[in-house]
Each structure stands twice: as structure tokens, then as C-alpha cells.
Amino acid sequence: MYKISVNKEIFNDLLLKKLKVLEKSTSSYWKRELLEPKIINDKIKYTIKQIDKIKITNGLGEDKPQMIIECKKVDYSFKKDLFEFHFGKILEQKNSDMSEDYKDTLIQVLLQERVQLQDSMNRDHLTGVYNRRKMENDLSAFVNQNNKDLLTAVFIDADRFKGINDNFGHETGDKALIYLAKRIQKYADILNGEAYRYGGEEFLILCFLPKDELLKKLEQLKEDIKSQKIYHSKKDISLTVSMGVAFYKDCKTKDELIKKADDCVYIAKDRGRDTIVVS
Structure with a gap:
């Protein structure tokens, strides 16, 4: 499984689902791992390898905060020259040391998502009025x-x-x-x-x-x-x-x-x- 180490702020933003796309510079490692060469009409073309999940860590040592998160899609931005990892739901999580403020924010985010989900279930998909x-x-x-x-x-x-x-x-x-x-x-x-x-x-x-x-x-x-x-x-x-x-x-x-x-x-x-x- 691929692993990406991020700072505490980005880690918590991913945990709170405030960040859903993570950008990663196109180092030689990521180019080697994610770009798959194919020969088409005697020309070399590259496709991007897709990953179903990825490990995100913060800090050093065995007890560092980490999570395994669903990876919906990997894109390459030619304009920025970097890879974009599009994340979905969190599959596993351990050793998270979020502050109380972050925990409160997480609860608020989850409650808000619940309200939004309930509201969408109560609305007509075409007109937007209630069903x-x-x-x-x-x-x-x-x-x-x-x-x-x-x-x-x-x-x-x-x-x-x-x-x-x-x-x-x-x-x-x-x-x-x-x-x-x-x-x-x-x-x-x-x-x-x-x-x-x-x-x-x-x-x-x-x-x-x-x-x-x-x-x-x-x-x-x-x-x-x-x-x-x-x-x-x-x-x-x-x-x-x-x-x-x-x-x-x-x-x-x-x-x-x-x-x-x-x-x-x-x-x-x-x-x-x-x-x-x-x-």
C-alpha cells in the first residue's frame, strides 16, 4: 500500500473531510510508481495508475497518527506539474491525537453532514422543493x-x-x-x-x-x-x-x-x- 506523510494540519483536515484532494509534487518516485508507459502506434504514452486506498501518516515512529483512506481517483495536473489524489471515506484510523477543538469541529461537521443528507432525502431531485x-x-x-x-x-x-x-x-x-x-x-x-x-x-x-x-x-x-x-x-x-x-x-x-x-x-x-x- 502506498503511503504519504503529511503535516498535522493537513492530517486533521483530511480527518475532518475539510480537504478532499491532496496535491503531491511529481518526484521521480511518484512518476515511477504512478505513470505507466504504453506503446501506441510506435509512440510511448503514459497512463496514470489508479489506487483504491492509501495510508496517510503524520509524524515519526510506530505510534504516529495514521489513517487508511479511500482513493477515488488519481489525476495529473500538467499546469501545476503535480499529482492530485482525490479521497473518499476513511477506512481505518489509529493513534489520532486531535485536540479538543478539532474533536468539537469534527462533531459539528458530522452533524452538519447528517442534516444535509436528511435534507437531500426530503427534496425532489428535479425541482429542489420538498417531496x-x-x-x-x-x-x-x-x-x-x-x-x-x-x-x-x-x-x-x-x-x-x-x-x-x-x-x-x-x-x-x-x-x-x-x-x-x-x-x-x-x-x-x-x-x-x-x-x-x-x-x-x-x-x-x-x-x-x-x-x-x-x-x-x-x-x-x-x-x-x-x-x-x-x-x-x-x-x-x-x-x-x-x-x-x-x-x-x-x-x-x-x-x-x-x-x-x-x-x-x-x-x-x-x-x-x-x-x-x-x-
Whole structure:
């Protein structure tokens, strides 16, 4: 196994995952070990040997701090004339003598990574808004809050969305969904709520706002969505949405709240689309 000795600061930065790429000068040793010559069309060309793991040490002696770390890739930078080791997870570690400050920082980094991982699991990969699983978890919490009588579900469904995919392609359909999500998230913040992608071209807002003010803002959202067009080489595309609104104070369960809002969307479609129906 290859070994690289580094100073204490770099060692701790690797341990804390603050440093993920380690640069190493192209000494004769590393050139000999990592550059593999091949003869192609009577010319000598070099490829870079790839390593699956590498030992990182700090200090001297048998009890020196060390770790074995995953090596995802080895690159050579012609501009800098050095090798770049791209590291992944730490496989083994021993004799680490991190200071208490570094230990505290490591804990903070790990907690932050956990929060970031949880957040990414709760978000729709295309639009960036929260997904249906997050909506269901939030809804369970919202119905137990003191202000639950203000809780409102707003179902938003893009009109004739299949036609966009069929006539302009799924890439354009994705652009339309991203456009919708940005507008919906903007108004969800105004409505004292949160936006979710429920599925396909369906979005949902859970919010807390008095009815009159809510409906006024939703009308603005509906008009805002169709005020701008999505560019396509064939022609620019206009979007409209149908909305269904339901209030938790009129429902016995959280499932009934979602169903009522969804039913109102179907009524809005039957009324010609581009409209808002309140339960």
C-alpha cells in the first residue's frame, strides 16, 4: 500500500473531510510508481495508475497518527506539474491525537453532514422543493400545532402538461416543472407555508394564512405563472394551473384535507382550467 506523510494540519483536515484532494509534487518516485508507459502506434504514452486506498501518516515512529483512506481517483495536473489524489471515506484510523477543538469541529461537521443528507432525502431531485414524504411528515406535525385551524392545503396541477411533453419533449417538460416549482416556492414563503412536489406535474402548498388573504395571494400566483413564457425553438410556451383549496378546520382528518383539495382540482379542470376552486 502506498503511503504519504503529511503535516498535522493537513492530517486533521483530511480527518475532518475539510480537504478532499491532496496535491503531491511529481518526484521521480511518484512518476515511477504512478505513470505507466504504453506503446501506441510506435509512440510511448503514459497512463496514470489508479489506487483504491492509501495510508496517510503524520509524524515519526510506530505510534504516529495514521489513517487508511479511500482513493477515488488519481489525476495529473500538467499546469501545476503535480499529482492530485482525490479521497473518499476513511477506512481505518489509529493513534489520532486531535485536540479538543478539532474533536468539537469534527462533531459539528458530522452533524452538519447528517442534516444535509436528511435534507437531500426530503427534496425532489428535479425541482429542489420538498417531496411527498416530507409533506406527509410535515402534515402530521402541522395538525398538532396550536394554529392548526389556519392550516390550508392548496393543490396545484399544471394544465395540459402531457401536451408539453408530447409536443416539445421531456427536457422542455422538466424546464416547465422547474419554472413552476420556483414560482410556487416563492409564494409558499409569502403564504407562511411550504411547497412540495406531490407527483408528476402536481404540487402542494401547506400554509397558515386567513382565508381572504390566502385567496388573494393564490390569484396572484395563478396570474404570475402564466405571465411568463418558457422558451422553445418551435415557439414559446405558456403555462396555466388549476388549483384546489381545502381548510383543515372543515375536515376530520389530515387525509380528508388532502382529498378535498385534490377533488377541487378536478372540479377546476372541469370548469375550463386556469381557475381556483375552494372546498
